Amino acid sequence: MDIKNLISQMTIEEKASLCSGADFWHTKAVERLGIPQMMVSDGPHGLRKQDLTKENFNESIKAVCFPAACALACSFDKDLIFRLGQALGNQCQAEDVGVILGPGANIKRSPLCGRNFEYFSEDPYLASNIAASHIKGVQSKNVGTSLKHFLANNQENRRMSVSAEISERTLHEIYLAAFETAVREAKPWTVMCSYNRVNGEYSSENHWSLTEILREKWGFDGFVVSDWGAVNDRVKGLPAGLDLEMPSSGGVNDAKLAEAVRDGKLPEKALDLACERILTIVDRYLSGRDEKAVWDKEADHELSAEISAQCMVLLKNEDEILPLSKDKKIAFIGKFAEKPRYQGGGSSHINSFKVTDALTASAKYAKVSYAQGYDTAEDVTDQALLDEAVKLAAESDVAVVFAGLTDLFESEGFDRTHMGIPNCQNQLIEKICDVQPNTVVVLHNGSPVEMPWLSRVKGVLECYLGGQAVGQAQCRILFGEEAPSGKLAETFPKKLSDNPSFLNFPGEGDRVEYREEIFVGYRYYDYKDMDVLFPFGFGLSYTTFEYTDMKVSADSFSPDEGLEVRVTVKNTGKMAGREAVQLYVSDCESSVIRPVKELKGFEKIYLEPGQSGEVVFRLDRRSFTFYSEKIHDWFAESGDFCIMIGSSSRDIRLSKTITMVSQETLPFRADPNTTMGDIMDNEKARPYIQPLIDDYVKAMNLDGDMTELGEATKLMMEAQLRDNPLRVMVSFTDGRFTHEDIARICNEINGEFSK
Numbered sequence: 118m119d120i121k122n123l124i125s126q127m128t129i130e131e132k133a134s135l136c137s138g139a140d141f142w143h144t145k146a147v148e149r150l151g152i153p154q155m156m157v158s159d160g161p162h163g164l165r166k167q168d169l170t171k172e173n174f175n176e177s178i179k180a181v182c183f184p185a186a187c188a189l190a191c192s193f194d195k196d197l198i199f200r201l202g203q204a205l206g207n208q209c210q211a212e213d214v215g216v217i218l219g220p221g222a223n224i225k226r227s228p229l230c231g232r233n234f235e236y237f238s239e240d241p242y243l244a245s246n247i248a249a250s251h252i253k254g255v256q257s258k259n260v261g262t263s264l265k266h267f268l269a270n271n272q273e274n275r276r277m278s279v280s281a282e283i284s285e286r287t288l289h290e291i292y293l294a295a296f297e298t299a300v301r302e303a304k305p306w307t308v309m310c311s312y313n314r315v316n317g318e319y320s321s322e323n324h325w326s327l328t329e330i331l332r333e334k335w336g337f338d339g340f341v342v343s344d345w346g347a348v349n350d351r352v353k354g355l356p357a358g359l360d361l362e363m364p365s366s367g368g369v370n371d372a373k374l375a376e377a378v379r380d381g382k383l384p385e386k387a388l389d390l391a392c393e394r395i396l397t398i399v400d401r402y403l404s405g406r407d408e409k410a411v412w413d414k415e416a417d418h419e420l421s422a423e424i425s426a427q428c429m430v431l432l433k434n435e436d437e438i439l440p441l442s443k444d445k446k447i448a449f450i451g452k453f454a455e456k457p458r459y460q461g462g463g464s465s466h467i468n469s470f471k472v473t474d475a476l477t478a479s480a481k482y483a484k485v486s487y488a489q490g491y492d493t494a495e496d497v498t499d500q501a502l503l504d505e506a507v508k509l510a511a512e513s514d515v516a517v518v519f520a521g522l523t524d525l526f527e528s529e530g531f532d533r534t535h536m537g538i539p540n541c542q543n544q545l546i547e548k549i550c551d552v553q554p555n556t557v558v559v560l561h562n563g564s565p566v567e568m569p570w571l572s573r574v575k576g577v578l579e580c581y582l583g584g585q586a587v588g589q590a591q592c593r594i595l596f597g598e599e600a601p602s603g604k605l606a607e608t609f610p611k612k613l614s615d616n617p618s619f620l621n622f623p624g625e626g627d628r629v630e631y632r633e634e635i636f637v638g639y640r641y642y643d644y645k646d647m648d649v650l651f652p653f654g655f656g657l658s659y660t661t662f663e664y665t666d667m668k669v670s671a672d673s674f675s676p677d678e679g680l681e682v683r684v685t686v687k688n689t690g691k692m693a694g695r696e697a698v699q700l701y702v703s704d705c706e707s708s709v710i711r712p713v714k715e716l717k718g719f720e721k722i723y724l725e726p727g728q729s730g731e732v733v734f735r736l737d738r739r740s741f742t743f744y745s746e747k748i749h750d751w752f753a754e755s756g757d758f759c760i761m762i763g764s765s766s767r768d769i770r771l772s773k774t775i776t777m778v779s780q781e782t783l784p785f786r787a788d789p790n791t792t793m794g795d796i797m798d799n800e801k802a803r804p805y806i807q808p809l810i811d812d813y814v815k816a817m818n819l820d821g822d823m824t825e826l827g828e829a830t831k832l833m834m835e836a837q838l839r840d841n842p843l844r845v846m847v848s849f850t851d852g853r854f855t856h857e858d859i860a861r862i863c864n865e866i867n868g869e870f871s872k
């Protein structure tokens with residue numbers, strides 16, 4: 118396609134019209150110029166392709182449902198997610214879909230967000246790297262992705278209008294960071310802007326996020342598409358960076374664009390640019406079109422099972438209750454054993470061509486009895502179902518209860534109101550524990566749940582929403598065909614009120630203030646040294662791993678050199694297994710408040726029993742910096758950092774302290790209201806106030822005999838000195854310094870910093 122030439126032949130109306138969808142799922146064609154349509158479809162964990170020519174066009178084609186994002190992130194496995202992406206890309210080629218609408222990289226700020234199941238993690242490094250692998254996989258098949266929902270769409274409540282009020286530092290360290298690596302490294306073809314507002318500005322017309330950050334800082338070169346119906350002011354949105362409006366406004370907004378160009382309110386070149394970006398992607402897809410692509414659904418179903426098994430997180434395994442011994446009397450209890458909840462409701466809902474439940478899958482391994490236990494239609498205990506389940510549990514050697522959230526408790530479109538699973542299920546588990554000491558709970562949910570029965574059960578297997586082959590995957594783990602290897606991509610707090618967003622979720626009216634700032638998830642629980650139910654990065658295995666031989670490439674380094682960290686991991690158990698090795702960085706001393714530690718690397722390694730392998734991490738400048746609002750940029754502050762290698766965020770196996778030597782400094786300005794402490798802490802500024810300090814010490818007799826005054830008074834005086842604004846020193850130095858002297862000292866300090 119000679120894109121520039123084509124655009125030059127288009128009328129203003131044609132150009133404006135190209136900037137919105139033809140229908141729900143297609144870009145527009147311009148027949149007279151031979152410009153074809155391109156189809157887009159949801160996303161993210163399967164293909165939800167709808168056929169608008171069918172009478173019931175809401176029903177999408179039969180497809181393969183992979184595990185949802187909440188599960189995928191627990192794999193901590195970039196290669197595995199890349200393979201998932203490849204499969205999705207291939208499906209798109211086979212179905213002639215040019216862009217799949219996902220992945221979603223939004224931070225799981227609160228366990229209550231109804232759409233958490235579509236998001237990866239509470240940690241931006243994990244979320245962005247997993248998203249990057251997903252995107253790279255899909256796009257390796259020459260199909261585009263749409264990284265969504267940019268930005269700060271962390272709740273469903275009033276998602277179309279709420280303003281997420283977030284500080285600059287928090288945006289950069291948490292909410293933008295979740296998208297940044299995915300954009301910089303994986304180069305998604307498109308980005309989908311979110312419905313909500315950020316600090317008052319709709320994402321669909323936010324020049325700062327869509328242009329200054331996304332394009333100018335991160336180098337994004339695809340097109341931005343609105344979330345479906347996210348456009349507020351189309352004429353403002355286009356030059357802000359929103360290229361394509363979806364689905365369409367039936368021509369209403371196109372007309373507004375054309376009129377604005379004609380009235381001189383919108384430069385025509387802004388319209389040209391949006392058309393160019395859209396056509397570049399349409400052309401990229403068409404020129405890499407693979408008409409021979411074959412979608413082997415059975416093979417993808419097996420892949421879905423493989424992925425699902427590698428995402429499951431074993432949370433508890435007392436007395437090695439798992440894997441199940443096949444010769445014991447095993448009862449599967451709970452409707453989810455027969456009808457698993459394996460995906461969430463809403464736009465990501467896949468019309469699975471088949472579903473494997475655990476009960477059916479178990480036939481390959483053992484003879485299993487079954488009782489339904491509860492119903493999912495409403496949260497009401499059905500006494501007959503309960504009695505039948507308790508009787509079966511009592512007659513068995515082990516009871517495996519399949520439980521979790523139903524669609525009534527968690528979905529796109531609304532948030533959860535509490536962190537519990539249905540009461541009828543909690544009651545069932547308690548009653549089963551009354552009669553059966555060997556109880557295992559298998560969970561299906563998109564976000565943390567409370568586990569009031571945790572101390573009474575011997576095992577807990579967290580499956581999240583495991584895709585259509587979840588039952589197969591569950592049996593592989595339950596019967597020990599493979600060892601579980603997922604690790605939690607989010608903290609499970611003991612109770613909802615422990616969560617840092619608790620006081621400010623979902624906000625008041627159309628504003629939600631992110632007052633916990635950068636302390637999201639484990640950043641908060643660690644800083645507060647709080648007990649949690651299960652920490653970030655936690656997950657058990659059937660085998661054991663030993664960590665030795667940590668090597669860091671230098672003891673002292675400059676931010677731009679970065680570092681290499683190596684560690685040897687050995688499988689010391691009896692079974693082959695995978696281990697997700699995590700690297701955290703902790704700033705030992707910082708001029709600003711920072712999390713105790715932050716994830717800056719993860720690698721998954723497969724090891725046979727007795728086998729060792731080396732895991733290598735590369736740390737760059739960003740692994741050590743924080744975002745400073747003083748310079749509106751990332752800042753590398755000299756000092757000691759502790760590199761920690763862990764099996765979870767709270768199971769650090771090895772660590773080493775190294776020193777970063779940075780030439781960077783933060784700007785500094787002194788005025789008469791600057792405190793002495795702030796100046797004393799600044800190496801370059803401190804010498805200028807030494808005479809003031811000396812005089813204060815003299816005037817207060819701090820260097821004299823302290824016995825009379827007492828240590829406490831001395832401490833108080835010293836603390837007071839730090840808190841004194843410069844101007845106050847006139848009063849505390851016996852008149853030896855005047856206000857003019859203070860002004861002169863400020864000038865000298867500021868002169869030093871302007872050199």
Ligand code: BGC
Nearest residue numbers: 159160218265266344345464
């Ligand atoms: C969702 C998007 C989705 C789109 C198209 C919106 O309501 O927020 O995630 O891709 O619909 O179905």
